[in-house]
Amino acid sequence: MRLHRLDITAFGPFGGSQSVDFDALSAAGLFLLHGPTGAGKTSVLDAVCYALYGAVPGTRQSGQGMTLRSDHAVGNTRTEIRLELTVAGRRLEITRQPPWERPKKRGLGTTLDKAQSWLREYDAKAAAWKDLSRSHQEIGEEITQLLGMSREQFCQVVLLPQGDFARFLRADAEARGRLLGRLFDTHRFAEVEKRLAERRRAAEAQVREGDAALLADAHRMQQAASGAMELPDLAPGEPGLTEAVLGAAAVARSTAREQLTVAHCRLTAAESAEAATERALADIREVDRLQRRFTQAQERAALLEERADGYRQAQARMERARKAEAVAPALDLRESAEADHRRAASAETHARARLPETFAGAGAAGLVAAARRAAEELGGLESARRAEQRLTELVTERTDLERQERADEEVLAEAGSWLAGWEESRTALQARIETAQEAATRSEQLGARREPTRKRLDAARMRDQLAGDTDTAAEQVRLAREQTLGAKAHWLDVREQRLNGIAAELAARLEDGVACAVCGATDHPAPARKDAGHVDREAEEEALAAYQGAEERQAERERHLGVVREALAAATAEAGDTPTDRLAAEYEEVERQYERARAEASVLHSVHEELRRAEAEHERRTADRQQAEVRAASRVGHRERLDREKALLEEELTQARGAADSVAARAAQLERQAALLTEAADSARAAEDTAQRLKDADARLADAAFRAGFDTPQAAATALLDDTAHRELQRRLDAWQSEEAAVRAVLAETDAAAAARQPAADVEAAERAAAAAARRTREAASARDAAARRCTELDRLSERATAGVRRLAPLREEYDRVARLAGLAAGTSADNERKMRLEAYVLAARLEQVAAAATVRLHRMSSGRYTLVHSADRSGRGRSGLGLHVVDAWTGRERDTSTLSGGETFFASLALALGLADVVTDEAGGVRLDTLFIDEGFGSLDDQTLDEVLDVLDSLRERDRSVGIVSHVADLRRRIHAQLEVVKGRSGSVLRQRGH
Numbered sequence: 001m002r003l004h005r006l007d008i009t010a011f012g013p014f015g016g017s018q019s020v021d022f023d024a025l026s027a028a029g030l031f032l033l034h035g036p037t038g039a040g041k042t043s044v045l046d047a048v049c050y051a052l053y054g055a056v057p058g059t060r061q062s063g064q065g066m067t068l069r070s071d072h073a074v075g076n077t078r079t080e081i082r083l084e085l086t087v088a089g090r091r092l093e094i095t096r097q098p099p100w101e102r103p104k105k106r107g108l109g110t111t112l113d114k115a116q117s118w119l120r121e122y123d124a125k126a127a128a129w130k131d132l133s134r135s136h137q138e139i140g141e142e143i144t145q146l147l148g149m150s151r152e153q154f155c156q157v158v159l160l161p162q163g164d165f166a167r168f169l170r171a172d173a174e175a176r177g178r179l180l181g182r183l184f185d186t187h188r189f190a191e192v193e194k195r196l197a198e199r200r201r202a203a204e205a206q207v208r209e210g211d212a213a214l215l216a217d218a219h220r221m222q223q224a225a226s227g228a229m230e231l232p233d234l235a236p237g238e239p240g241l242t243e244a245v246l247g248a249a250a251v252a253r254s255t256a257r258e259q260l261t262v263a264h265c266r267l268t269a270a271e272s273a274e275a276a277t278e279r280a281l282a283d284i285r286e287v288d289r290l291q292r293r294f295t296q297a298q299e300r301a302a303l304l305e306e307r308a309d310g311y312r313q314a315q316a317r318m319e320r321a322r323k324a325e326a327v328a329p330a331l332d333l334r335e336s337a338e339a340d341h342r343r344a345a346s347a348e349t350h351a352r353a354r355l356p357e358t359f360a361g362a363g364a365a366g367l368v369a370a371a372r373r374a375a376e377e378l379g380g381l382e383s384a385r386r387a388e389q390r391l392t393e394l395v396t397e398r399t400d401l402e403r404q405e406r407a408d409e410e411v412l413a414e415a416g417s418w419l420a421g422w423e424e425s426r427t428a429l430q431a432r433i434e435t436a437q438e439a440a441t442r443s444e445q446l447g448a449r450r451e452p453t454r455k456r457l458d459a460a461r462m463r464d465q466l467a468g469d470t471d472t473a474a475e476q477v478r479l480a481r482e483q484t485l486g487a488k489a490h491w492l493d494v495r496e497q498r499l500n501g502i503a504a505e506l507a508a509r510l511e512d513g514v515a516c517a518v519c520g521a522t523d524h525p526a527p528a529r530k531d532a533g534h535v536d537r538e539a540e541e542e543a544l545a546a547y548q549g550a551e552e553r554q555a556e557r558e559r560h561l562g563v564v565r566e567a568l569a570a571a572t573a574e575a576g577d578t579p580t581d582r583l584a585a586e587y588e589e590v591e592r593q594y595e596r597a598r599a600e601a602s603v604l605h606s607v608h609e610e611l612r613r614a615e616a617e618h619e620r621r622t623a624d625r626q627q628a629e630v631r632a633a634s635r636v637g638h639r640e641r642l643d644r645e646k647a648l649l650e651e652e653l654t655q656a657r658g659a660a661d662s663v664a665a666r667a668a669q670l671e672r673q674a675a676l677l678t679e680a681a682d683s684a685r686a687a688e689d690t691a692q693r694l695k696d697a698d699a700r701l702a703d704a705a706f707r708a709g710f711d712t713p714q715a716a717a718t719a720l721l722d723d724t725a726h727r728e729l730q731r732r733l734d735a736w737q738s739e740e741a742a743v744r745a746v747l748a749e750t751d752a753a754a755a756a757r758q759p760a761a762d763v764e765a766a767e768r769a770a771a772a773a774a775r776r777t778r779e780a781a782s783a784r785d786a787a788a789r790r791c792t793e794l795d796r797l798s799e800r801a802t803a804g805v806r807r808l809a810p811l812r813e814e815y816d817r818v819a820r821l822a823g824l825a826a827g828t829s830a831d832n833e834r835k836m837r838l839e840a841y842v843l844a845a846r847l848e849q850v851a852a853a854a855t856v857r858l859h860r861m862s863s864g865r866y867t868l869v870h871s872a873d874r875s876g877r878g879r880s881g882l883g884l885h886v887v888d889a890w891t892g893r894e895r896d897t898s899t900l901s902g903g904e905t906f907f908a909s910l911a912l913a914l915g916l917a918d919v920v921t922d923e924a925g926g927v928r929l930d931t932l933f934i935d936e937g938f939g940s941l942d943d944q945t946l947d948e949v950l951d952v953l954d955s956l957r958e959r960d961r962s963v964g965i966v967s968h969v970a971d972l973r974r975r976i977h978a979q980l981e982v983v984k985g986r987s988g989s990v991l992r993q994r995g996h
Helices: 022-026 041-053 058-063 136-147 151-157 162-170 173-184 187-224 241-306 308-324 328-353 364-379 382-420 422-500 502-507 537-575 580-601 604-657 663-708 713-719 723-747 750-756 763-826 838-861 902-923 943-959 971-975
Strands: 002-011 014-021 030-034 080-087 090-097 100-103 110-113 116-123 128-133 159-161 866-871 883-888 893-896 931-935 962-966 978-983 990-994
Touching: 002 022, 002 041, 014 022, 014 990, 022 962, 022 978, 030 041, 030 971, 041 080, 041 090, 041 136, 041 151, 041 962, 041 978, 090 136, 116 136, 128 136, 187 241, 187 763, 241 308, 241 723, 241 750, 241 763, 308 713, 308 723, 328 663, 328 713, 364 663, 382 422, 382 604, 422 537, 422 580, 422 604, 663 713, 723 750, 838 866, 838 902, 866 902
Parallel strands: 030 962, 030 978, 159 931, 931 962
Antiparallel strands: 002 014, 002 080, 080 090, 090 116, 100 110, 116 128, 866 883, 883 893, 978 990
16 A cells, blocks of 8 residues: 555644645655644544544544534635545545535525545546545445455554554553454454353253253152152252162152052952942842831821821812803803993993083983084084184284394494494504504614624624733733743753763763773773762753743644634724624614514504404495395385284184184084093993893803702802812822822832831941941052052153253263363363463464564664564463563563663564564555554654664665654654654644655
């Protein structure tokens, strides 16, 4: 990968557009990126990283998105980074624009523009650029695939941060493992460890689950064996559990089978004894039944003899009842005729009582004739009824007509009153509309004056505030200048003191027999000694750092003073010299007039609506008045017609009503009279008919009683039985006969008579013996069933336990194998003597490669003194594999890298960084890295070591590489001619490039 050109616009500290020609810088092989602290040296490297990956290095990721935009950028300038590079033989151009808030094109405020990216490739044949993609994701995947490195690897390999590698040298094995794991992407080996551990835990859980199930079955077998089975004192997962459980189960099954055989023999004996007692009990119960049967038959025969007279009386009563049944129809007929005659006579008496006295002696024929005459008179009243109904309708119409006249009179009066004031109301509403329209026009004019007046007032207030801030900032600048001058004077004094005592500092390095670096002598008879006030290099650097810090604070305060003064000038230009209180009063007056005009104009719509409603009401009132006048004219003739028709009808009804109040009353009188006469005639005819039928029934009843053998009809009626009495008497006769036959049959049985001659049977003793035998049989059967169930359950559980053991055997073998592999990969197994994890083992191999590649450069930087070596020894109780030691050729001893001095640590970490870059490059597929950057750390080197380090870096040109050193060390500006200087200013930083 080689960088060609970098264009930066409105990024970080760069307010405008800046360009870097890496081709010109790389021609020298070694170039310097320098500038004061805070100028933006690191921002150049951030721009390269952002162009490639769309993000800045991990330690500065808070600068993403809109915060990447320069504070010095002009409002409409878009932040943009464009990088041109060659990678894998392809010349590419990447352009990225982070999201930003730009001013709106219309109106006030800002709007958010999304991030954009472009990727182009140069076509050498067509000598033109062609677009490849504008997708963030596609561009990121393409660049990552071409470079073969993630953003973190790129920042470690191309942008070499020396502080990280200094920490790497002094870190423990765990910290080195984390860094190397990120760079070499060894998480897949950690995933292998994790997967093995998960498989071990899963297999262990399955084995424990199987053992737990086996123990559960063992407990069930113990319960089934009623505690006769002894369980092994082992936990799930312990060896020997399977054999112990299966052995105990076999013993329990054998014992249960023996108990089942004994219980079966006992049950057979008990069943035989129970059968014998059951047979004896059946014989005794039969003798007892026959004895009780014969005794009961004798008792029933004696009772029948006592009741013989009653039986003969019942037979005689039944005979008389059968004879009276022949007279029953005549009796029923006579009772029915008598009842009908009583009802007809009563109805006739009631009907005649309701007739007028003029009809008291009339017969049935006279009553019928009178009813016919009343009906004829009623029919003649139908015409009078219709006339009376029409008269009622005429009265209703006359009443409605009068009500309509009153309503129309009210409408005419109300409409006349309202229409009289119409012109005055319309004129008032139109005047209100004109007033509201004038207020709306005035409101628009005042609204246009509000915003400029408010802006002038805000500017005046800002002007007053900034006037005080300017004085404060000027005072701070004056104090900062004094502090800077004091710090500079102190630094010059300390530097002069160090130069005065430099001889003592050089003498501290002299050794007997070793040539002096100044004069070359090997004898040092009187070396200079450090006095009490000696100033060393560290004190001088502290004074210099204090002076530089003061100078930066002075520049920051001067920049702040300039910003405040610019803001004050802008506020004064807008507000002018008018006092703030006068501007405030002017704004308040405009605001008050504006609000009053808006309030007056707000009623315009409501007044328009009110006028529209009033006009609609005027049209409605006018129409109502016209319609009322038309209806009043049409009612005059209608009222006269109604009066004439009413007079004619009243004359006709006076003749038809007679003495009644109305035709309806007269018709009701005739209807009632006709109904009473008809009812009385019908009841008189019914009474005559029922009297004749009663006389005929008496004659037939006397004849029937004589034929049946009764002296009078009353005697026949007395002998007659109803259905219930007849059934009850017949039941008594049948029961006596049945009981007599049953008693005779029992007394004639030979078995019953023979049993009666035997002694009384003892049934209770036989039942007690049978119950005792049945109880013994049930107990034996229960014991046999329990033994059978115990055998069945033990067989079932044993089979299940045996099947579980067979299923568990492969799982147990799998667990043993996986547990050994997981322990070996995790470094916890006894077979892993160094306790080295799998990922650490892989990283140890990578670290050994890095140490070998770093030693080549470290050996040259240290003039052959130091060599980096990888150590696989354990440190304390920790794990081994990621140790890093340095071998000192002067002493021939190996020591930890944490014992190196500051300068030694720098060039050791630089060599380590370069070696790591080579190894990571090879790991990423051999992508060639032609441009490297080294960030800071050179200030800790002395002149000789600095020369050696620069020689090593300069030797990288042999591989056609260019190395950029990022540093503010002044001595490097004399040694490195190709430079890129970052100059900071109040309007932002700028880049100045100087070639070879």
